[in-house]
Amino acid sequence: MAPLPRSTVRDALSVAVTVGAYGVAFGAASVAAGFSVLQTCLFSLFTFTGASQFAAVGVVAAGGPAIGAIATAGMLGTRNALYGMQMAPLLRVRGLRRVAAAHVTIDESTGVALSQAPRGVEAMRVGFWVTGIGVFVFWNLFTLLGALGAKALGNPASWGLDAAVPAVFLGLVWPRLENTFLRLVAVASMAFALVVTPWLAAGLPIIATAGVAIVMGWRER
Amino acid sequence: MSSSTTWTVLIATSALCLAIKLFGHYVPERWLANARLQRINALIPIALLSALVVAEGLVTKTHVVIDHRLAGLVVALGALLAKAPFPVVVVGAAVTSALVYHLH
Numbered sequence: 001m002a003p004l005p006r007s008t009v010r011d012a013l014s015v016a017v018t019v020g021a022y023g024v025a026f027g028a029a030s031v032a033a034g035f036s037v038l039q040t041c042l043f044s045l046f047t048f049t050g051a052s053q054f055a056a057v058g059v060v061a062a063g064g065p066a067i068g069a070i071a072t073a074g075m076l077g078t079r080n081a082l083y084g085m086q087m088a089p090l091l092r093v094r095g096l097r098r099v100a101a102a103h104v105t106i107d108e109s110t111g112v113a114l115s116q117a118p119r120g121v122e123a124m125r126v127g128f129w130v131t132g133i134g135v136f137v138f139w140n141l142f143t144l145l146g147a148l149g150a151k152a153l154g155n156p157a158s159w160g161l162d163a164a165v166p167a168v169f170l171g172l173v174w175p176r177l178e179n180t181f182l183r184l185v186a187v188a189s190m191a192f193a194l195v196v197t198p199w200l201a202a203g204l205p206i207i208a209t210a211g212v213a214i215v216m217g218w219r220e221r
Numbered sequence: 222m223s224s225s226t227t228w229t230v231l232i233a234t235s236a237l238c239l240a241i242k243l244f245g246h247y248v249p250e251r252w253l254a255n256a257r258l259q260r261i262n263a264l265i266p267i268a269l270l271s272a273l274v275v276a277e278g279l280v281t282k283t284h285v286v287i288d289h290r291l292a293g294l295v296v297a298l299g300a301l302l303a304k305a306p307f308p309v310v311v312v313g314a315a316v317t318s319a320l321v322y323h324l325h
Binding site: 167212 | 247256308310
């Protein structure tokens, strides 16, 4: 076997630690939304896709129905299917390894794998696995810390968690706003969600905003 | 909220998100090659995450509410515009919001 591309491993681990640390925010948000510490940890182990997890507990925290939380999380998770289609021909794994590969197919593992393209296919594979497994380990560890911390600290508003959660969503959407049209989609979505808020049940304006994406993405530009 | 709601959300979300990931690894690429589907799919995260920003930052139940959270969001926006790293954005929002909350 060829020696491990060391710079690839270093890139992957630095992403894993940095991203995994946001697990603190998820653990805290989940407990504040009414999930137990055990449920919060199971969320990170089995859902393991950050934006969807934040969305699910966010809709529950907003008083939305279970179906609204599940649907919003699912729609945010659809991009992982597109990542999987790009990664499967590269990884060429079968059976349980394929299931494991699917479970760690997220923004970061795909991103690092694609960024290693100039270093060759083996570096892309190493980048995918080290990032995916690394984020998994740190994300779950920090989720537990955040959940225990939130339980100890009590009222989320008194230490700013109720503003940290929307700030996380803002931070997640920010790097995606690459051009004027995408920024317009973001602003239109925010405006739409605010306008429909008094008319819909709590939590539903979020999923209703998928309509903005459908309308604005319908025609080629 | 009841613990049956939280368990339902936890189990269904986990099953759905894993199923979506598996789908990507097992279906041929051409199944999702439709251009319109890809355009809409690229916009979905932007729309939902943007809605989540206002739903979590400016809404209480079914009312638009301006409170300490907005101060935190403004600081987060400023930090992002200044290209601050993610932890600075989140902690800055939390600290600002907590300060305004306690001052009122």
